[in-house]
Amino acid sequence: MEFKSTADQAFVRELNLSLVLRRIHNEAPVSRAQLAAETGLNKSTVSSLVEELLALGLIHETGQNSAGAGRPATLLEINPRVGGIVGVELGVDFVAVALTDFLGRILWRKKTSADPEFEKTLTETFDLVQAALDASRGLDLPLLGLGLATPGTVDLTEGVLVFAPNLHWHNVPLRKLFAERTHLRVFVENDSNSAAVAEHLFGIARQSTDYIFVFAGVGIGGGFFLNGALYRGKNGYAGEIGHSPIMAEPIQAPCHCGNRGCWETYANQNSIIQRVQSRLEVKRSSIIPSLMAEHGAPLSIPLIKQAADAGDAEAIDSFSEAGLAMGQGLSTLINFLNPEKIIFGGPLSLAAPYMLPAVIEAVNRHCLPEIGQKVSVELSQFGPDASLIGAVAIVVDDVMSHPTQIERR
């Protein structure tokens, strides 16, 4: 049903606690008086809220600020050691785990390439998580929760991965599996969505209420942050932006979705590798073949990036072409949703220095002028780690939303 949420005093208290906590997070160091002035809450109310947050261990008093006349202010900031958080990113071909403090700063991390087989990937992930738990014990840091970012659709309330086409996984009860082993509170979220939350809490979107995280890698996915909250769609599928048609170029490799002309076939990782390959076939001078021989490795984005860094024209031009296609596809998205920002991240964001100028050029060309002029296209603060930090961020966001329900284990 539609109209569920009733309000009572507890709700008011939680909302105001959360409000004050988020402001401290965003503007630390800050005084009680400042908080009162900015929020419109009464001074005494702020004092009461701050007292509760102090008791919960979520914030710290940290020195005084005696600028100007009057009594000096007691400054407040987040207590980063209130607890640690374990973030897990299940990638298509890797698993990454991080241990961070409450401010999302990485204290420990590890990454392994994943086995295609389901059971093996899972046990390997459990091992990494166990190592993170050991690390937290070494640091004498209680844990607040475990966040899990995964490709595919997620049932948030149950913590179940409903379906991940790239992993070929169906209905995996991730929360149950990880909660049993770690006895932590477990949160599961889609990888693009968690990356979007990472930018909101820790990255370049702290002040933004309307932006889109574009996750470029094997495909192109989107995390929508609209009206100050994630937008997941009716069934959690929102963000499938890779399959809009673009009129860029006459290449017409059919997309795995069955249509032709899908955006992601022109602008994903593989499209760049193909661009480079076809350029190499016509025997242009390029250092890429020798790099491949040197590393004994096939074409890859990091390798092409390395060539571009060395000034290789074929590499640079390939990135630039893909950037134009990226920007053309983005234009549709921008016209639809009129976001404040597009944040570019994921594996492909390694190549951002070579792609972003072309992306922005294409956006300016293809968007409606009033809308295109207002949007800014920026690089993710976390680049390829955005989803991993995002896994942490969804836990932090839950604590920020329900500060009284914090559990340190």
Next chain:
Amino acid sequence: MEFKSTADQAFVRELNLSLVLRRIHNEAPVSRAQLAAETGLNKSTVSSLVEELLALGLIHETGQNSAGAGRPATLLEINPRVGGIVGVELGVDFVAVALTDFLGRILWRKKTSADPEFEKTLTETFDLVQAALDASRGLDLPLLGLGLATPGTVDLTEGVLVFAPNLHWHNVPLRKLFAERTHLRVFVENDSNSAAVAEHLFGIARQSTDYIFVFAGVGIGGGFFLNGALYRGKNGYAGEIGHSPIMAEPIQAPCHCGNRGCWETYANQNSIIQRVQSRLEVKRSSIIPSLMAEHGAPLSIPLIKQAADAGDAEAIDSFSEAGLAMGQGLSTLINFLNPEKIIFGGPLSLAAPYMLPAVIEAVNRHCLPEIGQKVSVELSQFGPDASLIGAVAIVVDDVMSHPTQIERR
């Protein structure tokens, strides 16, 4: 800034009043006990809220329901005569005004074709509004407000039409202009957005939190209802969906936005007229030329509709072709946002019986299967009147959101 809204008891009261009022609106007739059970509010709280709504005149007690054992329930419903609402739709080539009761039922309406000149359109609109005011006085109905739906971008807080490309209007302070003459509370909203709100309050989207109103006419615009609220984007431009590229057909009339292949060039009113024209040029048998002669009128959507109703194949096929293009463009939108519903409205929705089957077929073909299977494409309950009813709806919605601030004039 980002974190504004603090909460206090007044806020709680308003939220719960609004909650109960909306439930009564949606489920009338309904008893206090039922409301308590459904909302989770305490019985005594519901009684108190209901009492206040009764005192405000917003609801009525209406008979008893004595089914089964126990004391019979006192049923409650919205009081439609709590006040009237004036809705104004500023179209590209017409102005429509309606007077409705609080349930959005039309008591009086009038429509005129608009003069292209700004001043004349405005005075003509004032005259129509005055007639509506007179009608309300005749019915002895106090007025709750005046809603204004207009194409283009709107500054909601100021009630200013920022820019309407089709009207060539800039920075028109509509609220100020209409409030001065009518002394009513005036609300201004974009036409597609208001149509979306109309379906939410009075139409086929009462139970939906995630849907998109597609307004097809001269162009194609969208009203996004996401997470239970209108989504307007950062600058109020969200919903410019007409300019996404589609790969439908080799016709390539450039769009007025400067790009080629824009969706709306394949699926708007004019595209249908062009389809019919080119069919008539190759001399197929069709009753359309004789209809044109009979009416002494050029090709138009109502005329083509008339031909289709008479079984004319050229008319039917033209609508169907445009429907395929409509569905193809919708697929991008659906993949992006995973809505529950697409609601098809606007002038072109006259032809819905001939277009919708093709639209649905194209959606099924082009959407990602998991997403496409979940969406339903439906006809607006108000068809070409959706924005006019929407103008009323934005006033009703404001009253529902802030019931204590109701003003009857």
Next chain:
DNA sequence: ATTTAGTATGTTGGCACAACCAACTAAATC
């Protein structure tokens, strides 16, 4: 060095008002 004024910070106790709860009355059926 001392005093006095001025100013901003943060705390206290009383208040109004929200929803909640338990016990009640009201009005029907069995």
Next chain:
DNA sequence: GATTTAGTTGGTTGTGCCAACATACTAAAT
């Protein structure tokens, strides 16, 4: 009469608000 359901009443708890207050500093005169 017993039972069941609807709705009301009086009292409780827990909010944020407000005005007065204590606190702690700077500024500037003595």
